[in-house]
Amino acid sequence: LWDLCHSVGVVPTDLGAADVDLAVGCTYKYLNGGPGSPAFLYVNADRTDLQNPVRGWYGSDDPMGFGFDAGPAAGASRFLTGTPPILSTVLVEPGVDLILEAGIDRLRAKSVALTERFVALVDLHLAPLGFGVQSPRDPARRGSHVSLRHDAAQAVSQALVNEARVITDSRPPDLIRFGFAPLYIGFADVDEAVRRTAEVVESGGIDRWRGVQSVVP
Template sequence: MKNLQEYREQAVKADREDALREFRSYFKTQESLIYFDGNSLGMLPLASEEAARQLISRAWGERLIRGWNEGWWDMPLRVSGKLAQLTGCTRDEIIACDSTSVNLYKLVSAAVKMQKGRKKIVSDNLNFPSDLYIIQGVMESINDGHILEMVRSANGIDIDYGRLYDSIDDNTAVTVLSYVSFRSAFMYDMKKVTDYVHKKGALIIWDISHATGAVKIDLNSAGADMAVGCTYKYLNGGPGSPAFMYVNRKLQDKVVSPIWAWLGEKDPFEFSLDYRPSEGVRRYMTGSPNILSLCTLEPSLDIILEAGIDNLRKKSLKLTRFMLELYHAYLEPLGFGLGSPEKDDERGSHISLKHKEGYRICKALIDDSRGKYVIIPDFRPPDNIRMGLAPLYNRFEEVLEVILEIENIVKNRIYELYDTDTGSVT
């Protein structure tokens, strides 16, 4: 095992040689803060702060309603074109709109109706709970005998492909999976699973929320039918920024949204009383786009495209590998467990560290009255400390500092100074 000095030298060297090191200066950082929660809410790009200021003071403050004809109306399509470059599809297959849950509701509803006579929906217990709620809600509203079959992980980290395939059969209408699991960072082989689902005549919807911006995604090459995702994690769009949805061009005439609304109408300003769906993905829009959030999202997409998703994935893997190396050296001997895959091709951009006192350890890390740094990870029950490593702004030296501080908190039982009361948001 390396000694601490060797690890410090390794971290310093990695930061010095980091091809993306300058991108950290594009964000509003704090020297006393180590932020490892970019998988929940990305940092604020400085350009987004300025864009929001300009939109509020000039575009809204001075131009008022004229703003719709001065860029607002076309903003969702312009932003969607940039999302297309990060998700491996064409700009006429993806649209920024609504929330992830609303978009998933549209797609699950449409998929079930397309697959008449098939009564099974397949997912897994590593999927984000809200996705499962949406599936349950669709089944309740359709009320036509559909069932949800949940594939269960044997270890809470990954899903056995054999178990998944055993659940997908000739009665399966649609399979709904997270490409990267929110809890463990387990990452499916998208093409392999999609091919198998299609072999059984079913459709597939991917939730790519915990992957986009940190993992290379190629929806077209994988043959994906549909997908949803959010923009406030690794895409740094800001709290509540709009989600997006993808529908393969070959399916767009068949995927009928259950929500027929003004922005999805062929000619909204004709004010026809009978709905006529717009051409292409615009038909899946509902109400007025959130211009403020689209305005803060777009500069971040420009930053990500400048950095290059291949470069971001390369650094993401280096960061997570370094954290895994330090976990084995410093935390595994203290009774920690690993809640994420060790194989690169099965892991997204966060690491889950498992400890029975995980919540109180998180409280100690966040406490700004102690330690050299305020360290912000997040906690997921029952015992997962999630470390979101954002390659645009996180550094290797930060990884080392965090692991050493966790070791200090556990070795010296500092976590015992904190109660177990949970806040509304963890």
């Protein structure tokens, strides 16, 4: 079972060549589906033995019969549950179209360039302020986000979101995540994010937001 949430749309992945049985992912990150967009499931066509333990009416072989003794649908359809969110699902399509138009290899190249620049600027400008790079420094071992360590990660993240309009999130106890969607994030955005992070910390933002619950508006 592969988790594709942080790779689909930014990292070339050939599930068939890797002979993956199952993969799950989301569409609201790099596929640009937005809030409420659906998750997805990949099922290897050869794994006809796999069953869904929580079968919905769409996943049965007689979805309109509503019978308790209905069997599973053929193929990957057996993993469907209830009615999908139609509007949210429709909005995924233009996001995927943009990915296909840009090309996954070009997006990956830009993603690596963006994160490499960010890591270099963190070392130069933010390391003296108590930040450290937690993500692998080898770009081949990371996706399109970079996690930083800081003792006051939650306060820094809240200060960035609420004062500097830099949308990050924090993970206890000491991580801040910066994501770089290569379709619409540019190198000037990377520079500005680092500049604003330094500015927030140097201006006392940690003290202003220490203890505030982490919420991204």
